[in-house]
Amino acid sequence: MESRAGRDAVTGGEAVPAVRERTPSATLPAEDCSIVTRGLTKRFRSGQVAVDALDLAVPRGSVFGFLGPNGSGKTTTIRMLLGLAAPTEGTWELLGTPMPGGMASVLSRVGALVEGPAFYPYLSGEANLRRYDAADPAADPRTASARIGLALDRVGLAAAARKRYRAYSLGMRQRLAIAAALLGPRELLILDEPTNGLDPQGTREVRGLIKEIAAGGTTVFVSSHLLAEVEQMCSHIAVMRTGRLVAQGPIAGLRAGEAVRIRVETPDLAGAAAVLAASGLAQVRTGDGEVSAELGAAAPERICAELVAGGVAVRGLAVQRPSLEDVFVGLTGEGFDVNG
Known part of the structure; x- marks a missing residue:
C-alpha cells in the first residue's frame, strides 16, 4: 500500500x-x-x-x-x-x-x-x-x-x-x-x-x-x-x-541518502563529460563552465588522474557533499529560506 x-x-x-x-x-x-x-x-x-x-x-x-x-x-x-x-x-x-x-x-x-x-x-x-x-x-x-x-x-x-x-x-x-x-x-x-x-x-x-x-x-x-x-x-x-x-x-543519517558529487571546472566540457561517463560515474551534467557527476564509491584523485590522462585541462576539482538544503529539496522537490 x-x-x-x-x-x-x-x-x-x-x-x-x-x-x-x-x-x-x-x-x-x-x-x-x-x-x-x-x-x-x-x-x-x-x-x-x-x-x-x-x-x-x-x-x-x-x-x-x-x-x-x-x-x-x-x-x-x-x-x-x-x-x-x-x-x-x-x-x-x-x-x-x-x-x-x-x-x-x-x-x-x-x-x-x-x-x-x-x-x-x-x-x-x-x-x-x-x-x-x-x-x-x-x-x-x-x-x-x-x-x-x-x-x-x-x-x-x-x-x-x-x-x-x-x-x-x-x-x-x-x-x-x-x-x-x-x-x-x-x-x-x-x-x-x-x-x-x-x-x-x-x-x-x-x-x-x-x-x-x-x-x-x-x-x-x-x-x-x-x-x-x-x-x-x-x-x-x-x-x-x-x-x-x-x-x-x-542530520548525518538524512544526508547519507543524498549523493556526493564531483565538480570539475574545465574549458573542455564535452571532453570532461566523456571521461566521467567512461569512468562509470552517474548523473553527468554540464553547465556554467563545469561538469559534475555523482561520485559514488570512486576516489576523486583517480577521477582527476583520468581527466588529465584523457587530455582534459582541469582548472578546478571539488567534492560536494550534500547540504541540508539538498536533503530538503530531495525530499520535497522545492526549497525554502536558507539564510533568512
Whole structure:
C-alpha cells in the first residue's frame, strides 16, 4: 500500500508533491525521548488541517531542529505540546508523561519561548525576570534572587542585568527571553524561531547559547525556517511541509541518502563529460563552465588522474557533499529560506 506521505495531496488549494518518507527516529523507545507524538492533528473549524497526523520522536539530550517553511504547522505543533491549543486527534508525551493530564507535574521542568519575547521596555532585564518569576506558582519567592542571577549569568547578561530592556540589542533581548525560560532547572527547552529577525551577531549569540544549554544535558527543541542555522546547531531534525512530517532523524543519517558529487571546472566540457561517463560515474551534467557527476564509491584523485590522462585541462576539482538544503529539496522537490 502506498504511504500517506508518498501520495499527492491538495491542502488549502496548494498541490503537495510526492515525497520520500524517512522517519527513522520515530522507532525510538518512548523512554529515550523527551517528546513523543502519535497521530497529533489540529483541524480548524474552517476545515484547514494545520498539523496532520504527526508522529514525532525527539531523543533525550539532542538539539532537535523542527524545520519547515512559514505556515508549515511548526508553531501550532508547539502550542499543542505546551497545552496552549487542544489537538483535534492524537496523543503526546513530554518527558515520558502522557499529556495533557501530566501538565501540572511536567511543565515546571519545561522552558519555552513561543512567538517572540514580551517584556516591559522601561524595566531592567533583572526586573522583568522578577515579574516572570513571581508569576510562577511553583517558584519559591525566598530564592528568587538566586534563580534570576543564575539565569542571567547562564545567558551572559549578568553585566547588563540593571540595564533597561529598551536599551538591549536584538540578541540581548532573545537572550533575556531564553533566561526567562531557564528560571528553574529545565530538562526540556522549546524555542520557536529563536533567531528570527536577528542580525548576524545576534544570531551567533543565540546559536552559541543553545549549544551551551544542550551541553549541560538539556534537550533543546528548536523550531526554525532557516536551513543554515539548523544545520550549524542541531544534531537531529524533523522536516514539516503543509502540516505533514516529511522526514526525521539524525542530520548525518538524512544526508547519507543524498549523493556526493564531483565538480570539475574545465574549458573542455564535452571532453570532461566523456571521461566521467567512461569512468562509470552517474548523473553527468554540464553547465556554467563545469561538469559534475555523482561520485559514488570512486576516489576523486583517480577521477582527476583520468581527466588529465584523457587530455582534459582541469582548472578546478571539488567534492560536494550534500547540504541540508539538498536533503530538503530531495525530499520535497522545492526549497525554502536558507539564510533568512
